Amino acid sequence: MWAIKRYPLLWLLPALLPVAAFIVYPVAYAFWTSLHQVMLLFPGEPFVGFDNYARVLTSSYFRTAFLNSVVFMLLAAPLVVILGVSAALFLQRRFAGSMLVRSVVLLPWVLPGAISAVLWIWVFHPSFGIINGVLLGVGAVDTPIQWLNTPRLAFACVLVAHVWTQIPFAVVLTMAALSAINSETLEAATIDCRNGWKRFWYVVFPEVKAMIVVLLIYNALIAFTTYDLVYAMTGGGPGTATTLLAFQIWRESFAMYDFGAGSALAFVMVAVAALLIVLITRALPSDLFGERP
Template identity: 70%
Template sequence: MWTTQRFPAIWLLPALLPVALMTIYPIAYALWTSMHSVLLLFPDTPFTGIDNYVRVVKSGYFLDALYNSLLFTAIAAPLVVVLGTLTALFLQRRFLGSKIVRSIVLLPWVLPGAISAVLWIWVFHPSFGVLNGTLRALGAIDGSIPWLTSPKLALISVVVAHVWTQIPFAVVLIMAALSAINSETLEAAAIDCRSPARRFRHVILPEIKPMIVVLLIYNALAAFTTYDLVYAMTGGGPGTATTLLSFQIWKESFSMYDFGTGSAVAFIVVAISAVMILAITRALPSDLFEGD
């Protein structure tokens, strides 16, 4: 007899099959493409094996793009988690206009990446940017700081813009984790521990640590694979200062029209992302998620 107890997976097939078709097939096709010479102007697609991967690794841009991607991730992901946690702790308090402030904090989350990039170009533009204008008005600078045209400053500017777009999601999840803490536990902690820093360290942090870890992993992946914001703000420049591996996927595929090499770069990004997740999870204490 066909029952949900004996064959539960069968009843999930109507939902699982479309998901599988929309994920497994594109991944399999991209893997096939990465092992063939797929050029838009040539109809033939000869098998190349790992030649596309070797070409990518030996290319002049790969090491710079890999370094920029890892540096971008190492800076952006922890910043998002730390600032998101601090913002969530602040918004948990009740004060006049707290609901309005919460709505404003969530605004960057609903903006498309291209619009966010335009806003931050307006802030960082060397000539008419709001930041340089404010600094000149305060007498802090005489000229203009080349935020988007200096290699080091351009990467910092892009990191700031990316962190701004990702903080709202972190705030929502941390606030959800904070709301799940027993109110009696918080009241007892407020009585026994007068210092807010010690209260957070010994009472609140252990309760929300699993959510912080999930956010760290998510934001590491989001930072390592970000594309639209960087492309719209700097186009990967100046030079290769903000060229990320995700940006190079687009460049190989839609600028050079070499979809085989572009797919190879994509799978290299996937492999590095998997290693990154494994490294983060292996570094965690084994009892972190016990009881959650």
């Protein structure tokens, strides 16, 4: 009892032990793996230091995967936030069937990534996809469009699927921020300003801008580290058109059985994501989340 009073952190041991078991140990083991040559096809695990990191960073596939991930992030994060905020503003209104529409909008949130990928494969499949069926039916095209077999189109298809899966979370958080706005303020703004865009920009946006920035940061990180849709929809192809860093980690580890390089690439991606967080945070205005005391 005396030890607990003197060292209150002992009370946290029941919570810290599972954290250490399920988070600290796997991360530490992954870092150990990144410093060794761990290949399933070769016996032994010799220490190689940072050779895995050097090999990963100087490879041609890293440059391609990194650029794909950055472009994907720069496109996906703003699209999710813009569409999510727009949907939230629409769903805040009361109209017939509003609850049903809200349920439909939130549906992608409860679907696992693999199931969402299968749904979008049905949409974009060259042979039996819904889009090609409609386009061929109305005579807009003569031959099926190879959505998932053309590099730029495949990248756009994965981007659309990713945005679709992430919009519900943005809608929920934005609606929560909108519900916190004083109703009297909104009524006064409606009376004083008939222009909906100006009303949003000068009245609503200042109240929800902190939430919008949080959503931008969150969706930037989610887009930069996305994996499941790429794996299920395109397998990183055609070629390397949709190969993102997270998918390349899987490819190094479980396709090439080079767990050392895969672990090194994972820590490189974590370092890049941490750098992005720091840069975005430093770029934010100091009064974004309220005045500092």
